[in-house]
């Protein structure tokens with residue numbers, strides 16, 4: 001903790017570049033953080049409190065506003081002490097509380113060593129979380145200090161993880177928002193821990209070269225200076241060795257050894273104007289041979305992060321290969337501090353007091369880029385707005401479209417997790433499955449082997465994967481229901497025809513119904529595509545010759561009981577004995593209904609309900625009307641009634657329907673789907689009931705079911 005900033009030093013430092021900074025809040029934050037962290041210590045043995053102060057100190061180098069500095073001081077209090085969001089909000093305002101909360105969320109993510117392939121996702125996540133880019137700047141300062149003190153962490157595994165995370169996530173992010181200096185430092189520190197041997201050999205070699213020519217850099221600088229002065233350009237030149245990491249990367253990229261890598265020296269030329277940049281470049285190129293392929297003009301085409309500079313490589317003074325960068329002082333400030341510099345500039349020049357949104361500014365910079373590559377970069381960034389990034393309890397990152405729910409999350413983790421999910425916890429709290437997930441949420445899915453996708457889910461999921469799985473499940477489930485229903489209808493149809501139902505018999509007619517298996521046949525009957533009666537007639541063609549009902553107004557889907565069983569007494573009074581009776585297929589009269597008989601020559605009597613529409617066409621033939629009534633002492637065991645239903649198009653709807661009918665002692669004899677839309681099924685069901693009252697009871701029970709939107713007795 002050598003040189004730790006004292007309270008008054010920190011405040012003075014902030015005031016020096018921002019005289020309007022809230023001195024009182026800074027002081028209170030300093031004391032608050034010190035109290036909260038109390039006697040906690042760092043791995044280095046320093047009091048923990050030294051860390052947030054260092055972080056705040058780093059942030060003053062970026063000349064950030066007081067809220068950012070305060071956030072730096074408080075950034076670990078929510079995570080590591082008993083401080084809460086609410087308390088910080090009360091003491092320091094919502095702005096600071098939100099910033100601290102954002103940094104806390106970033107702190108909670110951890111890159112597992114096997115997740116480097118997910119690094120781009122993590123970077124996106126961090127950017128998405130940093131809606132206010134000050135969150136990211138505080139996090140980068142935090143990471144910088146943690147990397148500077150990483151050597152004190154004893155666990156090699158932990159050191160490696162943090163270094164990897166720095167290399168894969170934070171250094172690239174620093175570069176993306178233009179913090180060149182930060183990027184370089186983070187990379188080099190990470191490199192030290194990730195490849196200690198490589199770094200050692202590079203530094204050893206560098207120090208050897210340095211010994212060989214300590215004055216080399218200085219003499220090259222003075223030669224360059226002379227050349228520029230002769231050309232009339234006043235410049236400030238600095239020289240430096242490249243960092244071990246950048247040398248190592250170059251060695252990797254070019255597959256060359258260190259011996260051949262001569263341009264380990266880079267020189268920076270700072271001038272006053274853009275014109276002088278090109279002037280200086282011309283002078284350098286006229287004095288020293290250019291190294292082909294090394295010239296890049298980032299002034300006319302800045303990098304996506306706003307970086308502007310001229311790069312070139314030449315065989316410089318004393319035949320040394322050197323890299324030269326030429327830029328104005330203003331460009332330099334932006335290059336080293338990226339958006340931070342931009343922000344300062346805007347801060348100082350805006351008087352409307354509006355808080356500046358860093359990300360917007362960053363996007364603005366990106367908007368001004370033009371090359372396809374930069375455009376892509378830009379588009380990717382904008383894409384983050386459509387994504388949320390969530391975590392499994394193990395810390396795995398799951399990126400989802402905005403609006404995603406725990407069900408989407410579950411399916412993204414694994415289809416089995418999605419299929420069996422019963423509930424979810426978000427950040428430790430139980431939530432409903434339709435809850436919309438937010439960035440940084442940690443999502444825990446509860447599963448149960450007996451749970452299956454609910455059609456309800458389809459209404460709120462947003463990912464294609466979840467939707468497809470749910471639909472597929474519904475289709476399978478629907479087929480199972482059709483199958484069961486079809487099986488029942490078939491059994492009934494054969495029983496009623498007094499014919500044997502055998503698999504062999506059914507197999508013989510599969511082709512006729514254009515289906516591949518008995519199950520397919522059952523399903524198509526359940527779905528109403530074929531009737532049980534048709535199958536009976538297909539298996540036993542001789543039955544077809546029986547007389548058909550006389551009503552032509554509706555396609556008969558049920559033709560049973562056209563004749564009373566031999567020996568059974570008729571349930572109807574008022575008939576001439578021996579006369580054949582049929583129950584009309586249009587109105588399906590039931591005991592309890594007021595009825596009328598219509599005599600057809602050669603066909604006997606057809607029984608209609610008194611309000612049947614068919615009777616209207618017979619009004620001119622009163623001679624055919626026969627007054628009949630139900631024999632209340634002898635109503636037979638069952639009659640077929642017909643209902644018309646509108647079902648919601650949901651998996652459970654058919655199941656509910658059949659269950660309710662069975663519960664009310666009805667039997668489905670036949671079922672026909674008349675219309676099918678995205679939301680509804682229109683179905684006609686013939687069912688066996690005792691009488692009209694029984695049917696009314698069944699209808700009442702069906703009306704109570706939420707999946708059935710309407711039920712009525714069919715009146716064709």
Ligand code: MN
Pocket residue numbers: 051075076142
């Ligand atoms: Mn920290």
